[in-house]
Amino acid sequence: MHRRTQGEDGAARRDRVVRAAVEQGLVGGTESSPPLVCLLDTDGIRASAAALTSAFAAALAPGTPVLHAFAVKAAPLVPVLRLLADAGLGCEVASPGELALARAAGVSAQRTVLDSPAKTTAELREALALGVAVNADSRQELERLDTMLSRRPAGPVGVRVNPQTGAGAIDALSTATATSKFGIALRDPGAREWLVRAFVDRPWLTRLHTHSGSQGVPLPLIAEGVRELHALAEEINEAAGRRQVDTLDIGGGLPVNFASDEENPTYAQYVAALQEAVPALFDGSYGLVTEFGRSLLAKHGLVLARVEYTKTTGGRPIALTHAGVQLATRTVYAPAAWPLRILPYDAKGTPKTGPPVAQDIAGPACFAGDLLATARELPELAAGDLIAVPDTGAYFFTAHYGYNSLPRPPVHGFTTTPEVRFTLARPAQSLSDLLTEAGATHPNALL
Numbered sequence: 001m002h003r004r005t006q007g008e009d010g011a012a013r014r015d016r017v018v019r020a021a022v023e024q025g026l027v028g029g030t031e032s033s034p035p036l037v038c039l040l041d042t043d044g045i046r047a048s049a050a051a052l053t054s055a056f057a058a059a060l061a062p063g064t065p066v067l068h069a070f071a072v073k074a075a076p077l078v079p080v081l082r083l084l085a086d087a088g089l090g091c092e093v094a095s096p097g098e099l100a101l102a103r104a105a106g107v108s109a110q111r112t113v114l115d116s117p118a119k120t121t122a123e124l125r126e127a128l129a130l131g132v133a134v135n136a137d138s139r140q141e142l143e144r145l146d147t148m149l150s151r152r153p154a155g156p157v158g159v160r161v162n163p164q165t166g167a168g169a170i171d172a173l174s175t176a177t178a179t180s181k182f183g184i185a186l187r188d189p190g191a192r193e194w195l196v197r198a199f200v201d202r203p204w205l206t207r208l209h210t211h212s213g214s215q216g217v218p219l220p221l222i223a224e225g226v227r228e229l230h231a232l233a234e235e236i237n238e239a240a241g242r243r244q245v246d247t248l249d250i251g252g253g254l255p256v257n258f259a260s261d262e263e264n265p266t267y268a269q270y271v272a273a274l275q276e277a278v279p280a281l282f283d284g285s286y287g288l289v290t291e292f293g294r295s296l297l298a299k300h301g302l303v304l305a306r307v308e309y310t311k312t313t314g315g316r317p318i319a320l321t322h323a324g325v326q327l328a329t330r331t332v333y334a335p336a337a338w339p340l341r342i343l344p345y346d347a348k349g350t351p352k353t354g355p356p357v358a359q360d361i362a363g364p365a366c367f368a369g370d371l372l373a374t375a376r377e378l379p380e381l382a383a384g385d386l387i388a389v390p391d392t393g394a395y396f397f398t399a400h401y402g403y404n405s406l407p408r409p410p411v412h413g414f415t416t417t418p419e420v421r422f423t424l425a426r427p428a429q430s431l432s433d434l435l436t437e438a439g440a441t442h443p444n445a446l447l
């Protein structure tokens with residue numbers, strides 16, 4: 001049942017997946033079925049990895065070394081990292097936890113990059129010993145590395161630069177403002193000269209890094225940051241009298257369209273924007289590292305949640321569901337910046353139709369603002385219906401927020417050809433895990 005039909009579009013495929021999730025008991029509108037499940041589209045993730053790889057391969061001079069390192073924070077799940085590794089990607093990590101996940105997924109040190117503005121000496125020592133690529137974020141971190149490196153490090157070491165090219169639409173995700181906390185600010189007085197000298201004085205520095213945008217930053221502005229990075233590399237190499245900087249790490253940040261199923265902008269469009277702003281980036285004189293996160297995973301995540309109750313308050317219908325702040329933290333706290341689509345289904349997983357009614361879609365947490373959408377025009381939801389929340393594969397259910405001791409929901413991967421098949425990628429957090437996290441092994445600690 002529910003086999004693929006010819007020419008099936010994304011929405012029809014999703015409907016088939018929702019129906020199968022209900023029929024296979026992953027989630028449901030009845031008392032005995034689980035109220036919440038998170039799904040990841042395995043084929044979709046592979047397709048995005050392939051689109052990334054081929055967009056850069058098509059533009060780069062043949063033989064140019066390139067590493068596409070997935071930004072682990074976007075979806076810190078070992079099976080996801082392993083799937084991406086199988087598709088040829090590495091990992092960008094920013095904490096000991098993320099490094100451990102990359103290693104658990106079998107990603108080698110040579111395919112791992114460590115970025116973080118607050119690396120401890122112990123973290124640096126581990127990364128250097130493993131041969132993980134390290135990007136120093138500050139002058140003080142460089143000085144710390146000076147004291148740690150008695151000989152050439154096993155892996156490459158670079159410096160993160162803030163090109164100070166300006167903000168995008170979301171302040172919290174704008175990494176290249178005049179005062180961003182990341183990297184060494186390139187346009188501050190004397191900074192450029194200091195950086196050139198820092199490289200000439202340290203022959204072991206071979207990389208430059210920037211992550212000049214993220215959601216909300218337009219492509220030309222991201223590309224401008226990369227152009228600044230390339231120009232700085234040329235200047236350093238000129239001053240050094242050799243090709244000291246051999247690799248440019250251009251970060252991630254391709255924005256994602258949350259308004260429809262369309263994937264826009266594409267990696268090919270981003271590469272075109274880079275080709276226009278900095279054509280020399282592709283001529284083979286530098287190896288490349290990228291660090292995409294959201295754009296690889298976002299479109300491939302789907303949350304399914306039961307409507308437990310409905311009510312009308314002050315004239316506004318409200319659907320009380322099991323999907324709230326625990327898995328859509330940014331949407332709940334910053335709804336204007338992070339709008340999500342809500343797709344209605346009935347208890348059997350069939351798309352729900354009917355005249356549109358403005359209603360609030362609420363989560364289970366005990367504060368008034370726990371809303372996934374307000375005044376959203378949808379067929380009027382009823383208790384036992386399901387909502388699907390697409391585009392949630394990055395920074396949503398993979399960035400759990402433990403409010404109200406709500407457990408981490410289960411995550412299943414799925415494929416759809418010829419029929420829908422699910423595989424468990426992360427079990428639901430058990431009550432005993434939740435208790436351990438809550439100090440239950442030290443109950444008398446405060447007596």
Ligand SMILES: *Cc1c(COP(=O)(O)O)cnc(C)c1O
Pocket residue numbers: 071073074092115211213214215251252253254291292293294295
């Ligand atoms: C978060 C982050 C990324 C990934 O950003 P996306 O917007 O998810 O592509 C890449 N590099 C660094 C250093 C980051 O902090």
